[in-house]
């Protein structure tokens with residue numbers, strides 16, 4: 001922990017340290033949040049603590065799609081209106097929320113919980129790959145859409161999965177790589193532009 | 204005279220580490236400062252102007268701002284994204300292996316233009332070379348030469364007699380080859396075939412264009428790889444993370460190149 005602010009009371013120091021571990025919380029904001037909670041009502045502090053504990057106790061992974069859920073199978077996997085021949089593979093649960101907001105996708109999902117990253121020692125066995133392959137055994141799935149992130153780890157994961165799944169006779173597709181809406185062509189990198197050209201369409 | 208706050212540099216992105224919600228800490232290899240770490244703010248947002256211009260294994264022209272702890276990347280423009288290796292899992296993984304070697308074997312802020320050039324040329328070779336495996340061996344041999352770990356391949360490291368052209372033994376901790384009389388003086392040896400010795404000597408002495416013309420079959424290629432792996436394991440006292448991954452890919456589907 002940074003030495004330029006050393007709170008005297010131990011519980012204070014402990015809370016600041018825990019908050020500082022959260023993504024996007026620097027030492028200064030951790031300190032500010034901790035002092036805010038100190039002055040908050042007992043009720044408010046307890047509600048926050050209980051919400052955090054409930055998150056850890058009640059949230060589980062869906063036995064089928066590995067998304068975070070309260071019940072397994074999750075509501076998406078249980079929904080009989082969804083197309084069960086189609087699985088969209090994403091890295092993180094957050095990405096399902098983004099895809100659901102489009103309202104354009106009616107198939108199922110599968111969350112890998114990460115991407116292959118050889119330099120960090122993250123391989124397929126550290127991801128929910130085995131669980132994905134198990135879902136493909138009953139021949140009901142006709143297409144896998146690989147929707148990993150457009151970076152090196154995401155692309156490596158896509159190439160690896162494509163190599164595993166294509167021989168099973170299942171159609172493997174990936175999201176089109178293109179330019180972000182509202183961005184400037186001028187700032188696009190070479191890989192994005194090349195992929196966007198490859199994926200160009202009739203207007 | 205004060206040091207200017209902004210400076211321009213070429214850089215190759217070796218590693219990236221996520222920081223907070225949208226930032227990353229990048230490990231860069233530059234021609235004039237060697238390895239440095241820098242922050243790329245907002246790089247993980249879809250609309251970041253730096254985005255793909257500072258992705259792993261991209262060669263870019265960057266503008267950095269000096270700061271007390273970590274410098275910040277303020278602009279980046281791709282020079283080469285080595286697109287040829289991005290559609291091939293083995294080539295991508297090999298390039299990561301190369302980046303990991305550079306990261307492990309260099310210290311921060313130690314300038315080495317030859318290492319920068321070797322890294323750049325190796326990434327190009329992983330896109331274009333006929334013999335991509337030999338491009339990796341060429342990289343390892345010359346990286347070690349530049350960093351002072353060049354193995355002795357012409358005389359026995361124990362008795363210093365010139366090696367006759369025959370099979371011999373490689374000793375990682377002796378830093379070179381042992382003749383058959385001296386092999387018992389060292390416990391950690393691996394046999395080195397005459398052909399492997401010849402290829403290593405050729406790689407040490409010749410430009411890559413010549414090396415790329417060699418005919419090297421799978422078993423010889425495997426031997427060359429294993430000898431270098433043992434040497435690297437000895438020097439680093441650990442296994443490279445990408446090495447295990449590459450081996451796995453090769454087991455699951457052998458490389459053609």
Ligand SMILES: [Zn+2]
Nearest residue numbers: 062065074077
């Ligand atoms: Zn589910």
Ligand SMILES: [Zn+2]
Nearest residue numbers: 359362382385
């Ligand atoms: Zn000897």
